[in-house]
Amino acid sequence: MGSHPCPIGVALIDDDAMALAYLQSSFSPDPDLRVVIATRSARQLLDFLQSHQVDVLIAAVHMGAVLDQGAMSGVDLTREALRISPRTRVILLTTADNDDVLLNGLAAGASGFLLKSTPAQEIISAVRTVHGGAKVVAPKPTARLIDYALASVRSADGSVALSSREHDVLRLLCEGASNRQIASRLSIAEATVKTHVSVLLSKTGTSSRLEIVVWAFRHGYASSGVGASMPPAPPPATETAPQASPAPMTPTVPAAHGTPAAPGASSGAASPAP
Template sequence: MRMGFRTILEASGIEVAGEAATGRQAVAAAQEIAPDVVLMDVQMPDMDGIEATRRILSQDRRPRILIVTTFDRDDYLFAALDAGASGFLLKNAGPEELVAAVRVVASGDALLAPEVTRRVIERHARPATAASAPDPGLTDREREVLRLLAEALSNAEIAERLFIGEATVKTHVSNVLQKLGARDRVAAVVYAHRHGLA
């Protein structure tokens, strides 16, 4: 499986800086190599991928971690997100999806396999009453951008919908994440659903 991933990624111009066969090796390799993105399995010898993710993200160098697993299980999904993973992809994803996922996560965005996105929203989105919802100080335009993020639109699609430049959308998304205290787009979408902003 690792050899297959390496072949796919290198053929797409993505440098594979290292490999690890166990969770402990992954933690050590991440510290030594300082990669931009780590592809992490859930079930591995020695230490599972969830614990390895936690340990890697507790280090000084904090790569983005993309969980790639055959197991479409809620407990793995939510444990991975709680541990700080930036993405969750199933191994049945095609080569193009894998490459795109690595690039999305490397750019600082979050990514969830389409099969699991709805479950994340359903589990975490419990609308608050207007009185209990905190005011994050979003501008009207930032609220529009947040609503469109919650529709799973890309920056390019948001730009087209709002008739503004993609660079402007990136600025709005960055402001939204900062004001919400959200680490990525997934966390922002969960916030939007929980507080009735989407």
């Protein structure tokens, strides 16, 4: 008798008990898929990963304080799960098509992004896809993923390709601006600034804001037109007092006959005949 391939081990986590139960029941009919743990506890899941093999983890993005890790989101959980089990593939389920979630999840190492409204069979298909080494996303974010991938490619000379907005954020980081100040200057949400900083950390291979700034100066990004799309504001104009116009020259009037000429009068004036 031939040996049967091992089923794909799937872990599920969601703070919504009903959603978790529905998702778990969706995997029951498939013999090549096996739910090895379904939990609402981040601590329980992370402990399980320490001693068990999990091929694919499906995690809800937005999870609240019901998780005993505090306010750990699906993106935070992805990062920690992959630290413990680097070979595990992660699919994030979200209730909204959101750029911040997409980019943060990508930077954390997720292999898939699907809406929670995705039919169960499509989620199961996505599990097989990511287990095979590919990535899967909901239709809408696909174009943004392509843009992100293109912007992440390193140039042949080793430099890093940054988007226009990332250049702006990097320039302001080099000026010492906080996330709130950057958000105000660029007229974007503070959460979006955090996303850009996270992407910059990933692209530059750094681990802190200070390291990003050091990296920028070492690689010429801080002195070679960083933020060219957003030039610094010109200094406020200072009022200068108008210069006084020179006093008009008073014409010299020849002295009357018989009257001594005024000082400075022309010596060429004719004297009356004797």
